[in-house]
Amino acid sequence: MNQQKERDKSKKRAIILDGATTVFINMGYELASMDKIAETAKVSKRTVYNHFGSKENLFQVIVADFLAKRQELKTIKYDSEKTLEEQLLAFINAEIFLIDSPKRIGLSRSMTITFLSDLQYARETVSKYPPTFSVFLDWLKEAENDNKINATNLLLAASLFYSLIIGAITWPVLFTNGINKKAVKPMIDEIIAIFLARYGNID
Amino acid sequence: MNQQKERDKSKKRAIILDGATTVFINMGYELASMDKIAETAKVSKRTVYNHFGSKENLFQVIVADFLAKRQELKTIKYDSEKTLEEQLLAFINAEIFLIDSPKRIGLSRSMTITFLSDLQYARETVSKYPPTFSVFLDWLKEAENDNKINATNLLLAASLFYSLIIGAITWPVLFTNGINKKAVKPMIDEIIAIFLARYGNID
DNA sequence: ACTTATTTATACTACACGGTGTAGTTTATT
DNA sequence: AATAAACTACACCGTGTAGTATAAATAAGT
Known part of the structure; x- marks a missing residue:
């Protein structure tokens, strides 16, 4: 098999989460746009979608992380x-x-x-x-x-x-x-x- | 002056408020559409706008009524x-x-x-x-x-x-x-x- | 250096929705 | 019956935005 090792996506993921969190905090879910999130994270919108699939899912991941951290x-x-x-x-x-x-x-x-x-x-x-x-x-x-x-x-x-x-x-x-x-x-x-x-x- | 007496709009107004309240309760402000409100109140959308001017104002009137009733x-x-x-x-x-x-x-x-x-x-x-x-x-x-x-x-x-x-x-x-x-x-x-x-x- | 996963940039689609314009109809008042 | 206020039906406009398509650029693993 000449299959290459999977590359590490965690860093971009963290960057996106960071920017998205900022936008959700400042504008709330409804008014936050995916364009704004991509711009804030300094990442292309396509990458946001490649990582998280949808706005709803992106938000839910952030909420889950937040609640998980709380529990610690x-x-x-x-x-x-x-x-x-x-x-x-x-x-x-x-x-x-x-x-x-x-x-x-x-x-x-x-x-x-x-x-x-x-x-x-x-x-x-x-x-x-x-x-x-x-x-x-x-x-x-x-x-x-x-x-x-x-x-x-x-x-x-x-x-x-x-x-x-x-x-x-x-x-x-x-x-x-x-x-x-x-x-x-x-x-x-x-x-x-x-x-x-x-x-x-x-x- | 052959100006006619102003007709009573309070009844339609109440009907609109009623329908709008129902829609706002069931869908929340963001997801409630003016089309849906008009349909629910069985009134033309134009009439809703003639009475209340904007979605925002319509909602605020409902909130103000609610809070005023509370105070009594x-x-x-x-x-x-x-x-x-x-x-x-x-x-x-x-x-x-x-x-x-x-x-x-x-x-x-x-x-x-x-x-x-x-x-x-x-x-x-x-x-x-x-x-x-x-x-x-x-x-x-x-x-x-x-x-x-x-x-x-x-x-x-x-x-x-x-x-x-x-x-x-x-x-x-x-x-x-x-x-x-x-x-x-x-x-x-x-x-x-x-x-x-x-x-x-x-x- | 080569390969390939990942990212970027940009344009695009599809659609929902707030709000308006208008021509014609209904309805209360005189 | 005449009149004008209020209402309806409906087409329409502009805009915002979730999500997609794609081709070229970049960067990491071998």
């Missing part, structure tokens, strides 16, 4: 040496990290738009990336075993903790141009205080 | 005769009402999408319709005067109450096809319990 961050273990406050803060900070750069906010925003426009796609995609609070739920169980937390329904407690974060931080940030860390600080402290007022074990 | 609902007064629980429930129910029909959910969804796509338009529009929790803030003040609530920062308390509602109820509903009242009940009770655990005055 989720390793917070219960530690009886640390206070509940600082551990809860770690969970909140993990969520804040996800919306802490213009790039991540923009991507979250575009993603939210397409999810709202296509609930089926949203469900399929999200189901591949388990909810963040499953890690928190494990943490809660251990904290309860350690007699530091007291809740009749841990799942409910966990989901309300994340409700607080989403409602107070994640959701508002989608509508602004970035997170104001100073302004958010008292909000964070209060979230922790509220949670412990209800679920903290007073011995 | 916001009259809950503090009542020292009632328990805090039932009054807090009233505030939660007021929010639930806003997402309680497929029509209102769909409209909220489309609205959210366009808001996320155009933050400037979002800010301008929302600023015309004051935040729901200003009524709640007033309620809180009176409850505090009545020695039933104890909070160092009422604004923070109010906004976290709404964070709970948004994070636990409003936001999830946007991604589903309706609210499951049975499933939401324990969530509601817990929201009230959390709030009172932190801010309820224990005499």
Whole structure:
């Protein structure tokens, strides 16, 4: 066989993904054109299509990468040496990290738009990336075993903790141009205080 | 002058708004076409344009109507005769009402999408319709005067109450096809319990 | 140096859609 | 019945854009 080795396409692929991400962030899915993406990535439009086949697929690859990267961050273990406050803060900070750069906010925003426009796609995609609070739920169980937390329904407690974060931080940030860390600080402290007022074990 | 009286266009206008609302709900702003709207309303496309001028304006009129209707609902007064629980429930129910029909959910969804796509338009529009929790803030003040609530920062308390509602109820509903009242009940009770655990005055 | 996978540049197709112009029809008012 | 406002039907224009075709250029592996 005089078949040549397959050449490495990963570099062009990364360049295209980079440019496409920028365009999707700045214009959203609908208004982003493939011409604009090719131009931004400094690549011919044909190459974009050779790599990704369609606009829809290109976007979905970007979203999948983003969500996959998110998942790597989720390793917070219960530690009886640390206070509940600082551990809860770690969970909140993990969520804040996800919306802490213009790039991540923009991507979250575009993603939210397409999810709202296509609930089926949203469900399929999200189901591949388990909810963040499953890690928190494990943490809660251990904290309860350690007699530091007291809740009749841990799942409910966990989901309300994340409700607080989403409602107070994640959701508002989608509508602004970035997170104001100073302004958010008292909000964070209060979230922790509220949670412990209800679920903290007073011995 | 032999100028005739101006005829009543409100009926056609209502018919168009009705059809347009249906289309916007089902397809979202981008995918909704003016041809489809005209067809759905059983009206000629020209008439749609004669009434509303442009697609953008048509949508904005619908959003403005929706938000205006929302505002009419916001009259809950503090009542020292009632328990805090039932009054807090009233505030939660007021929010639930806003997402309680497929029509209102769909409209909220489309609205959210366009808001996320155009933050400037979002800010301008929302600023015309004051935040729901200003009524709640007033309620809180009176409850505090009545020695039933104890909070160092009422604004923070109010906004976290709404964070709970948004994070636990409003936001999830946007991604589903309706609210499951049975499933939401324990969530509601817990929201009230959390709030009172932190801010309820224990005499 | 030769081969071949990959990329580029550019022109093109197909089509959807927002918006307009117009001639003729319907309908409420006098 | 006369009149004019409101509406319809429909053709039409311009534009934006996803995706394709193709021939020439480039760059990597042997």
